[in-house]
Structure formats: structure tokens, C-alpha cells
Amino acid sequence: MLSNAFASVMMTHSNFRTYLIAICVVFVPVLIDGQRVADQIYMKLDSSTSQCFRLLNGTHQVGCQSKENGNTGIIYLVESSAELDAINQDSGNYGEYIVAIDARHFDEFASALQRMPSIVGVLLMQRNSEPLGSSGISEDAACPNERTSMYSEDAAHKCDWNPTQTAAGVRFLDWTKPIFLIDNATEIDIIVKSCWETFNKPIDGMARAFPVCAATLTQFMTAAKDAPTCLRRQEMFAGLSGDTTLHLCDPLIDENIIAFLPPTNKTAKQMFEHESVFVLTARMDSFSMFSDRTPGEESAISGVITLLAVANAIGQKREQFSSAARQRKHYLLFALLHGESLDYIGSSRMLYDMNQTKFPVEASSSVKDQVDQLTIDHIGFVLELNQIGSSGGEHFAHVDGTVYSGIKREKIDTVLKDTGFSLADDSNTSRLPPASYQQFLKHSHSIPGFVIGDFKTKFNNKYYNSFADSDNLNAAAAIDAITKVAESSLKAVTNWVANESTGYTIDRDYIKDLYDCFITKKFWDECEILKRATTYLENKAIVRQKTTYIGTQGSMEARSSPIKRIVNVLMVGSLGEKLPNVDTKEQCGHLSGLKKNNMYSYFWQLDLLQSDNASYCYQSTVMQTPAQSPAFLIEDYDMTSGKYSTWVESVWAPSVGLKLFLRPPPRYSLWIFLTAMVVLLVSMAICLLLHRISPLLIDAHPGADIGDPSL
Amino acid sequence: MDLKKVSDDEKLFLCKRYFYWGLALLPFLWLVNVVWFFKQAFIRPPFPQQNLIKNYVIYSGIGLGLWTVLFVTWQVVFQTNRVAWGASGDYLSFVFPKGYA
Helix, strand or coil, X not given: CHHHHHHHHCCCHHHHHHHHHHHHHHHHHHHHCCCCXXXXXXXXXXXXXXXXXXXXXXXXXXXXXCCCCCEEEEEEEECCHHHHHHHHHCXXXXXXEEEEEEHHHHHHHHHHHHHCCCEEEEEEECCCCCCCCCCCCXXXXXXXXXCCCCCCCCCCCCCCCCCCCCCCCHHHCECCCCEEXXXXXXXXXXXXXXXXXXXXXXXXCECCCCCEEEXXXXXXXXXXXXXXHHHHHHHHCCCCCCXXXXXXXXXXXXXXXXXXXXXXXXXXXXXXXXCCEEEEEEECCCCCCECCCECCHHHHHHHHHHHHHHHHHHHHCHHHHHHHHHHHCCEEEEEEECCCCCCXXXXXXXXXXXXXXXXXXXXXXXXXXXXXXXXXXXXXXEEEECCCCCCCCCCEEECCHHHHCXXXXXXXXXXXXXXXXXXXXXXXXXXXXXXXXXXHHHHCCCCCEEEEECCCCCCCCCCCCCCCCCCCCCHHHHHHHHHHHHHHHHHHHHHHHHCCCCCCCCCHHHHHHHHHHHHHCCCCCCCHHHHHHCCCCCCHHHHXXXXXXXXXXXXXXXXXXXXXXXXXXXXXXXXXXXXXXXXXXXXXXXXXXXXXXXXXXXXXXXXXXXXXCCEEEEXXXXXXXXXXXXXXXXCCCCCCCCCCCCCEEECECCCCEXXXXXXXXXXXXXXXXXXXXXXXXXXXXXXXXXXXXHXXXXXCCCCCCCXXXXX | CCHHHCCHXXXXXXXXXXXXXXXXXXXXXXXXXXXXXXXXXXXXXXXXXXXXXXXXXXXXXXXXXXXXXXXXXXXXXXXXXXXXXXHHHHHCCCCCCCCXX
């Protein structure tokens, strides 16, 4: 009887078609709702996240790393050490945690977060509307650039310029877990309210039962261990891994912006003489563990604006200054250095090139009018502009005690009197803060000079080299400070080089405009001056982002550091002269290609201080020199020696992301497995049964029913 | 090759050949010797060539044991020390892990 029943259900040729159509009609509505199952499970948060990435140097790896498929953990909001204790106890048996923490508390708990193995990821939440509080957060060490400092041999004296709660520097810890920075208020609300409060927050001290809200953070770095290892592997294993090149890490590289005034000319016998050059220098760069979060406003930009203002003032009276300087056979060198915050990349390379007589360019037999090479004994004074803008108003000059108590004391005092600043410490144990001037002294311990900063014994800047170094300055006070320092520096410079200080004035409006452009505005091309400055720059999408980080793309102009490219245009605008008979960009470019002289560079740009659309070919002495650590040039350099910067940046895998989901009780996995086993066994039974009765289903005489319309 | 169809002299010849060739740093030949001729050497009731076959199987077994110790030791040493050896570890490697030391 069973077999008869099955026989009646047997499908003939035409019935089969009907059934097929019926099935499709039933299931089509379901198929058209094409949302992937994955999208129904995970909620992706990716509108404004920034990820912590890995840097490697000669001996260590620092920064973050996640597993290739991401680190998964239960979200836990930490506001005090009580929550960290709760995580340690793990009373809810959650296993691994992803800590959500407000940026205000990050510095305080950074070491604990890094140490605890049950915490596999960190979500740093920064609400833009709230200030970060009085504690501040700096990602740099308490003694920045300690390895390459000139005092690294002298362990006795404590070096604690930077007020930070994590002595080693949050950026320089080896986290081995991903850290994501979120500053979108909507996403922060999702994490705190929809995820944490709804599912995870303990009620009455009791851990919540499953389902709980979990997250997966994916940010995989390919380089590991240290810079020599990843560079060696890149070379050794290329070819074996399938591609001809293997890309694991890149050295940090970009360019310094320098300008000599007046220029030297070997053919005209205008050359450097002993101690004839005054170096005015500032640093352009900052860093952070988060990609694209390096505003560096007080750390770097404050000094840059000051130097640009001085350059502008001198540029207004360029001819007068140049001829006065030539009479005295003195020269001024503006030096805007890159990579200084990461073990003095720019300055160490500049001094290395000086020692090889390749600074600013190598001597060439084919160029007619060429510059003289600068060597270290030509340098007569170094004035460095460190952090300038913190409210408080007072500025100090920092000297090295050994230099100041030596024979150069008088030279320092003369310049000091011109600036009107007082010394932070005039004893013979006085130490310099982290500054490029240290690198000059490392090469020649008798160059007089000092560093101007708005601090005496500890930085005023609580956000030194961090993602939060923005929106912390009081605009009016900062502009006043910058103007005051610029005026003092201008007087010192013009007196030393040209023996005159009247007739040069700092344009306060220029400082106001630059401050507005670089610091107040959200992007670097929202104000007039920078909009005009970036007109002819390629790849404007990158240039407008507020990044002062040196980065790895220095060799490709269109992708090199935004701050450097903008500063280049501004310096050319201040120090250059418009060439009258060059009317097109191509003609201007042609002039640089001719190489009849290497004293001048030629740039096509708008007049930054006008509002018309006319462009000019500017001839100026502004040049770009390499800011790449000598560690990557010297053959067989011992990367562990700590003499030069060895920083490289890891390449990271393209799939980066943060997604939230609900994690069911662990028992669910067991139930699903058992259900699957049951379904499997039942299917096998059905198949066996069908196999047994198959003679009834399949016609033993094929062809008997085909084409028979009655069935 | 089916040992059932091979004469005892031939078996001895094979066992001997595998042993001697195994001395050319080919421990897998010794492994084959031990596995293949074990039944012949120890389980089968005595036959004229069995003593010699037994000897060769034992020598192969000893050699195999030494090689196993050698391989296992080297594996343990390499796996635990590869990272610490730095450059030398990389020169000895064919593949390396991405993202980890």
C-alpha cells in the first residue's frame, strides 16, 4: 500500500515542470529579499574610525596588532579601576573583552589595558564636544626621543619634560591588540547606549546573562618583531611568496624645507665662511598611534607659524636684507625639519649630509652657478622655535649647560638680549628639551644657540604628540604669543645676520590668517591663503587633511606629507621674487629643468596675499632636502646602535573594520550542533528509505509514459 | 611488489640493498626496511635467510631510531629558537609568519 502511494506521487515528465514552477513561485518572494545573512547579524561602524597602527625600530615593535580575522570580545565600558577589577574576575564568564573607554581616561588606564591578557581590544571614544579634561593625554614618552638624545649616555639626570601618566609613552607600548578611535557621536551612542547599557551593563553588581553585545576589531599588520627583520624578510622572501616584491614595511621618509638668504654662489666667490651662518629652525611634524590623527597644533604648528612669520617679514625686505648680509658675509638658513618627533629624522640627515659635504646639494661640475656646501663649522648660531602657543604667555630660552658655561657664553648672551627672553636654567647642568639643536651639538659641541619654548621645566602642552593636540589653544593668547616670539626672533636674526633690526616688521595679520587656517579651521584648505596655496598642488584630498605625520610616501610628491607641501608654497611666497617674463606653468617648469644654476628653485603659484587669479613663476632659494634617516643609507649600519632613527611603518592588510553583534549563550553552539547531527541522521535515513523504494519511483520501462497525455 | 611472490633469496637481497642504500643519508629506506620485512624477520617461522634479514632489519631499526631522535631534536630546537635566532632563523626558513615574529 505504501508503494502504491508513492507510485501515485511519482512525477511524470509534464507534472515535473508544473511542480518546478510552483516551487519557484513560492520561494521567489523570499529570494528577492537579498539581504545577506551577515548583514542581518553584524552592525558595521565605519564612518569615522581611526586605527592604531604598528611602527618598528631597530629593536622593537610598537603599536597594535589584531588577528587576521579580527579580535572578538564582549564590550565593557571602563570608567574607573572598579571595572577593570570586574574584568579580571570575569564573573559573567565572558572570556575575552573589548574595552570601551573615554579618551579622558585613556592615559590613566593605558598600562593596565595593555597588560591584561583578557582584554583583546580597545575602543577609544572621543566626543568632540567635550574637552579632554585637565589631565590631558600625550602619546609620547616622559622623555621624548630619549634614545637619540645627546644626553642618552648620562643616565643619572632625570629627563621628564613631558607630563604623561605612562612613562614609556602610550604610542611606544607594544599593545598586540587593536585600538580603534571613534569620534562620531552617533556611533559612540550606539556603543554606549544600544550595546553596553542594553545588554552588557551589570545590574545590581551581577553580570548580565547572554545574549551580550560583542565586537570584532580587525586591523592586521604584516610586519613584526623589529625593523631589520621586516626589511630583511622583504628582501629575502620576495619571489618565494609568489609576487616579485613583498611589501611588509616602509621606512619613514619625506623632505625638509630649507632656504638660504642670501644664496651662495661659488662662481661669484660668495661662499660660506667660518661661523657665518645663522640657523633658524622649527619642526613640522608630530605623530600619533592613530592614522590620520596628527594635528600637532601646539607641538609643531605653533613653531612653524612663528618661523613663517619671520620669513615673511624678512621676505618683504629681501633685497635690503640680502645686501646687508653680503656686506657682513653672513647668511641666514631657514630650516623646517620633518620627522623630528621620531628620533630626529630630518635633522640627523641634514647633519649627516653636511658631514658628507652634500648639503644642500652635492657639488656638480655641470652647473654653472652653484651653491656652496654647508659644513658644520660654518654654523655660527642655532635658534630653535619649539612649542610657542600655550596660554600663559611667558617664554623661556633653553641652553645646554656645558655650552653656556664655555667660551660661547657671550655669543649666546648677545642674541638672548636681542630676544628679551630669560633663560630657563643658566647653570652648567642645564639641559636642552627634546629639540633639533641637540643634533647639532652631537656633531659639534661648541655651536652656540638656544631653544625658545613656552615652558620652563615641564611642557605646558598636555597633548604633546598625540591625537588630541588640537582645539586646546586659546586663539587670542596663542596669536599674541606667536607674534611676540616672532618679533623677538626677527630682531635676533636681523641683528646677527645683517647688523640692523629697523625696517623689519612682523605682519600680525599674516599670523592671524595662518593661525586661522592651520588651527581654527577644520581642514587646511578652508581659508583664503591656504586655498590659494593649494591651487596647483596635486591630490588635494590628501593635502586638506590635518596631518603633520612624516609618513612613508616622501618619494612620491603627490602623496607626500601635506604639511611639507603647504609650507613649501608659503615659504616660496614669502621669500621668492616673481619673474617678469615667464608666463606659463610650462615655461616655469622648464626653468627648473634647465639647471643652469642650483641656487634657485622655480615654482608656479598664485600670489598668496592678493585676491586675483594671476599666477607667477617664483624664483626663490627655497629647497627640499631629504629627510630620511641615515640608518637606511649607511651600508651595514647597526640598527640596534641607537645613533640614528630606524623607524619604519608596517604595511597593513586591506580589510579593516569594526562590527558589533550579539553573542548568544555558549550553550547555543551545543544545541545547534546536536540539531545538525539529528538533521544529518534523519536525512541519511530518508535517503536510505528512498533508495530502498526506488524501484517504485523510477519506471522500470523507460519511454512507456513519455508523451502520454492522459497521465 | 608483493613479497609473497618473491623468493627468499630475493627477499634477502632486497633487505640488504635497502639497508646499504639507507646509509647514504636516506632514513626512509630504513623505515621501509623495518616495516616491510618485520613480518619476515620476526613473525614467520624460521627459514634459512631469516637470520641475516633479522640482522638487517635490526640495524635499520637502530639507524631509524637515531634519525628520529635527530629530527625530533632539531624540530624542537628550531621551533623554540627560530625567533631568538633572528637573521639566522630567517635564512633557515622557507616561509615566515606575517604579522608575528
